[in-house]
Amino acid sequence: MKRQLDGFIYIGLGISLLLALFLSPFASPHPDGLEKVAEKKGFLEKGESWKIWKFAPLPDYAIPWIKNEKLSTALSAFVGTLAIFFIVLGLGRLMRRRGRVT
Amino acid sequence: MHIPDGFLSNSVNAVTFVISAGACTYGVRRVNRNFGEREVPLMGVTAAFIFAAQMLNFPVAGGTSGHFLGAVFSSVLLGPWAGLIIMTIVLMVQCLGFADGGLTAIGSNIFNMGVIGALGGYSIFIFLYTLFQKSLKGFFTALAISSWFSVVMGATAASIELAISGTSPLKVALSAMAGVHAIIGVGESIITTTAVSLILKTRPDLVTCYVKKEVFHEKTA
Numbered sequence: 001m002k003r004q005l006d007g008f009i010y011i012g013l014g015i016s017l018l019l020a021l022f023l024s025p026f027a028s029p030h031p032d033g034l035e036k037v038a039e040k041k042g043f044l045e046k047g048e049s050w051k052i053w054k055f056a057p058l059p060d061y062a063i064p065w066i067k068n069e070k071l072s073t074a075l076s077a078f079v080g081t082l083a084i085f086f087i088v089l090g091l092g093r094l095m096r097r098r099g100r101v102t
Numbered sequence: 103m104h105i106p107d108g109f110l111s112n113s114v115n116a117v118t119f120v121i122s123a124g125a126c127t128y129g130v131r132r133v134n135r136n137f138g139e140r141e142v143p144l145m146g147v148t149a150a151f152i153f154a155a156q157m158l159n160f161p162v163a164g165g166t167s168g169h170f171l172g173a174v175f176s177s178v179l180l181g182p183w184a185g186l187i188i189m190t191i192v193l194m195v196q197c198l199g200f201a202d203g204g205l206t207a208i209g210s211n212i213f214n215m216g217v218i219g220a221l222g223g224y225s226i227f228i229f230l231y232t233l234f235q236k237s238l239k240g241f242f243t244a245l246a247i248s249s250w251f252s253v254v255m256g257a258t259a260a261s262i263e264l265a266i267s268g269t270s271p272l273k274v275a276l277s278a279m280a281g282v283h284a285i286i287g288v289g290e291s292i293i294t295t296t297a298v299s300l301i302l303k304t305r306p307d308l309v310t311c312y313v314k315k316e317v318f319h320e321k322t323a
Contacts (some may be wrong), residue, residue: 005143016147030166031104033282038109055197087191089146092145
């Protein structure tokens with residue numbers, strides 16, 4: 001059972017990483033639903049006036065020092081997908097451990 | 103649907119932050135109570151898939167794009183509280199790591215996509231699934247309808263927040279947001295039902311909501 005689950009995790013993660021790496025550069029570049037509405041209804045600039053968090057390592061899903069846009073998007077998607085997996089794994093372990101005697 | 107800094111007023115962000123924080127605190131407790139060795143990596147892989155899939159914007163009418171949300175998807179796989187926690191972590195990483203969604207609006211984004219999307223979407227799912235007497239067809243019908251609603255309800259919540267904040271009048275924001283998200287929601291339904299049906303075919307034991315009945319019988323037998 002344990003082994004089967006491991007298999008599913010690897011396959012699932014593998015599919016996610018492949019999607020991130022190979023499809024994200026070809027995603028639609030159009031603004032999303034909210035951005036489009038903001039643009040049409042004239043309140044988009046309100047969101048661009050200031051930003052409180054300026055330390056995002058990969059702003060707008062791009063690696064700042066990679067000039068090739070498609071490569072930059074693909075790699076940031078890959079890094080993000082892998083990072084999310086390990087962050088949830090870490091946080092999940094913390095959540096599980098707290099208050100549980102094992 | 104990620105709201106940036108500057109769209110919403112501080113009071114709206116504060117109220118949604120308190121609600122989201124409360125829901126997450128309770129959610130962590132529920133996950134803590136029910137989850138063991140087995141579910142944690144499943145949460146990880148579900149979150150990774152949602153993050154990757156959210157980057158794949160698909161075009162919808164009029165120079166607009168939409169992307170997968172994954173709130174109902176994660177809730178149906180792992181339960182609504184785990185779904186909420188997964189959405190929350192994805193949103194926080196997107197905000198802090200990728201500058202997608204404002205830090206001041208994080209409470210609102212978690213509220214719209216986690217509390218409304220996951221908990222609200224799941225409520226609709228389970229209501230319809232029960233209504234359809236838990237048949238296989240009923241399962242997918244409930245899944246398709248509830249994932250559509252999760253996107254449209256999230257967009258509706260966002261419009262109400264925009265209106266209360268004085269950014270855009272409710273009538274204007276609501277019709278525009280609900281209109282475009284009604285189309286994006288169709289994409290959400292297609293991706294959710296396809297992904298869940300693939301998992302159901304290969305590993306039916308991993309779809310928490312679907313197998314509950316059978317697992318129950320197995321255990322009591």
